Amino acid sequence: MFGLDGFGVPLGLALTLASALICIVYGIKNWNRGFLNDDEAKRKKSWLEEEHRIEDTL
Amino acid sequence: MSIPLLTCVVLVYLSIVAYLTVKAYRDTNSASDYMLAGREIHPFVMAISYGATFVSTSAIIGFGGAAAVFGMSVLWLTFLTILVGVFIAFVFFGRRTRVMGLNLGAHTFPEFLGRRFDSRGLQGLTATLIFIAMPLYASVVLMGGGKFIAQILAIDYSVALFFLTIIIAIYVIMGGLKAVMYTDAFQGSIMFSGLVILLAVTYYKLGGITQAHQRLSDMSEIAVKIFGAKGHTGWTTFPQLGSEYWLVVVTTIILGVGIGVLAQPQLIVRFMTVKSDRELNRAVLIGGIFILVVVGVPFIVGPLANVFFYYENSATAGKIALLAADKNVAQIIPMYISAAMPQWFTALFMITLLSAAMSTLSSQFHAMGTSLGRDIYEKALGRSGNSVLLTRVGILFAIMISYFLAWGLPHFFEGGTAIIARGTAIFFGICAAAFLPIYFGGIYFKGMTRFAAYAGFFSGTLMSLFWLFFIHIKESKPLLICKALFGVDSLAAGTKWALVDPLVIALPTAIVVTLIANFFGRPPSEQHIQKCFEAVR
Numbered sequence: 381m382f383g384l385d386g387f388g389v390p391l392g393l394a395l396t397l398a399s400a401l402i403c404i405v406y407g408i409k410n411w412n413r414g415f416l417n418d419d420e421a422k423r424k425k426s427w428l429e430e431e432h433r434i435e436d437t438l
Numbered sequence: 439m440s441i442p443l444l445t446c447v448v449l450v451y452l453s454i455v456a457y458l459t460v461k462a463y464r465d466t467n468s469a470s471d472y473m474l475a476g477r478e479i480h481p482f483v484m485a486i487s488y489g490a491t492f493v494s495t496s497a498i499i500g501f502g503g504a505a506a507v508f509g510m511s512v513l514w515l516t517f518l519t520i521l522v523g524v525f526i527a528f529v530f531f532g533r534r535t536r537v538m539g540l541n542l543g544a545h546t547f548p549e550f551l552g553r554r555f556d557s558r559g560l561q562g563l564t565a566t567l568i569f570i571a572m573p574l575y576a577s578v579v580l581m582g583g584g585k586f587i588a589q590i591l592a593i594d595y596s597v598a599l600f601f602l603t604i605i606i607a608i609y610v611i612m613g614g615l616k617a618v619m620y621t622d623a624f625q626g627s628i629m630f631s632g633l634v635i636l637l638a639v640t641y642y643k644l645g646g647i648t649q650a651h652q653r654l655s656d657m658s659e660i661a662v663k664i665f666g667a668k669g670h671t672g673w674t675t676f677p678q679l680g681s682e683y684w685l686v687v688v689t690t691i692i693l694g695v696g697i698g699v700l701a702q703p704q705l706i707v708r709f710m711t712v713k714s715d716r717e718l719n720r721a722v723l724i725g726g727i728f729i730l731v732v733v734g735v736p737f738i739v740g741p742l743a744n745v746f747f748y749y750e751n752s753a754t755a756g757k758i759a760l761l762a763a764d765k766n767v768a769q770i771i772p773m774y775i776s777a778a779m780p781q782w783f784t785a786l787f788m789i790t791l792l793s794a795a796m797s798t799l800s801s802q803f804h805a806m807g808t809s810l811g812r813d814i815y816e817k818a819l820g821r822s823g824n825s826v827l828l829t830r831v832g833i834l835f836a837i838m839i840s841y842f843l844a845w846g847l848p849h850f851f852e853g854g855t856a857i858i859a860r861g862t863a864i865f866f867g868i869c870a871a872a873f874l875p876i877y878f879g880g881i882y883f884k885g886m887t888r889f890a891a892y893a894g895f896f897s898g899t900l901m902s903l904f905w906l907f908f909i910h911i912k913e914s915k916p917l918l919i920c921k922a923l924f925g926v927d928s929l930a931a932g933t934k935w936a937l938v939d940p941l942v943i944a945l946p947t948a949i950v951v952t953l954i955a956n957f958f959g960r961p962p963s964e965q966h967i968q969k970c971f972e973a974v975r
Binding site: 385393396399400412419432 | 468469470477509510511513514516517520521524525529533537540541543647648649650651652653654655658671672674675676713714715716718719720721722723724725726727729730734972973
């Protein structure tokens with residue numbers, strides 16, 4: 381394949397390209413999935429408030 | 439190389455780094471900004487920063503040079519880095535780490551483990567291990583960067599090392615993780631562009647993709663003649679199963695680095711810097727492409743350098759890359775660049791390598807500094823104070839240790855350079871064995887006990903150290919302890935065990951010990967588990 385001998389190296393190249401393709405397809409498919417829901421936004425807000433409270437105390 | 443051209447390029451580069459540092463400094467108002475970039479980092483910045491941190495100058499020059507010797511079989515590391523280091527890491531580790539990190543209010547990787555297992559002791563131990571082992575890894579990168587600058591600018595190594603350290607110190611201490619990640623993204627973009635051009639010009643010069651590979655395949659007899667006794671079968675085939683080269687390629691390069699990437703504290707912390715899972719999803723796409731190029735290109739260009747030196751370059755005609763570079767593996771890629779590439783590219787590639795060094799170093803300094811300031815001093819020792827200030831002091835301290843290792847070890851200790859050269863492998867191996875079982879257990883197994891976490895940590899660390907000091911000859915020989923105690927370079931000298939990477943032994947040991955130890959100790963409280971795993975899917 382592409383001038384490469386044997387089995388191991390062509391397989392390594394094919395798997396390299398395939399794994400990159402998996403990342404691309406996964407990224408495109410889930411591009412807009414998983415944004416903060418209300419619950420997580422609330423937890424993040426309370427975490428930030430706690431952080432500021434600790435810093436003010438210090 | 440044209441000095442005015444190089445000076446202009448370096449000045450523009452440093453001006454952009456300075457601008458990003460000032461921007462990060464202005465945007466940093468709290469400990470979470472300084473240590474976690476405010477959990478608001480853009481997916482592009484996160485993905486490129488992750489990749490640029492992983493790939494250092496030593497990786498491009500060292501692994502590129504190693505590929506010129508071992509051949510394209512090391513491409514398997516590119517495959518593992520994309521699949522394990524990006525896809526599995528972001529999707530199966532990153533999401534859980536991000537949510538759990540938020541649930542627990544963790545700012546660093548040691549703090550993440552410490553809070554997950556409700557143990558400040560574990561936080562302190564994890565941070566201590568990072569703080570002890572990482573300076574060696576940082577000094578590898580510092581040394582690589584310093585030597586490269588010294589060579590290109592024709593200045594003294596100590597001067598180059600000093601200024602490189604000072605520049606990185608300023609921006610890491612000033613802007614914290616925001617400065618580190620903003621500059622990483624900029625530097626990573628340069629690395630990406632430089633390596634794409636390098637690959638395209640290499641293929642063009644050697645007659646196209648298939649033609650270039652075929653010419654390399656046709657050189658297999660030469661490879662067997664020179665390296666055949668060690669198991670080499672050609673630059674486009676795998677080394678002979680079980681041979682010396684096979685063990686090095688498979689256990690050290692492919693598994694050691696490919697699996698080790700999962701347990702790097704300076705990479706794991708990046709999962710906690712993004713706002714939501716959506717950013718991680720997007721980062722998978724960007725990171726996959728980035729790693730394909732920055733890890734894959736040196737592994738293709740390195741072996742192809744043999745064709746260039748043997749057939750295309752009159753000064754080295756009839757010599758393979760290793761011989762053309764006077765048997766200095768680290769010189770193969772720089773020599774290839776200066777002999778094969780146009781002058782303007784040499785300037786760009788210099789910035790590419792400088793970027794690779796700086797992006798890795800800045801993250802290492804930040805990780806060591808937070809370990810010392812936040813995890814050890816503030817949390818494990820229970821001293822209160824301004825977190826940002828403590829971390830800044832920690833970073834300064836870490837930078838000084840790394841600098842003196844990179845400067846002093848080769849000066850005062852005969853085997854210093856050899857020890858530093860093994861720094862990356864040592865750090866990757868120790869991290870994987872000590873952290874991976876407890877990190878994986880911590881995010882996936884609710885019932886994992888604190889006792890099991892301690893057992894996994896100690897067994898992984900101790901087995902790694904034993905193998906490094908007494909068995910794996912590449913480390914045990916320069917470390918000299920085995921020689922001093924037993925009069926031999928390795929307890930397994932002359933056997934194939936001496937070539938097996940510590941990770942291959944220490945990681946399974948740590949996994950087994952963690953699993954067995956989980957039958958002992960008190961299970962975590964229901965309330966704690968609920969807090970840790972809230973919204974973790």
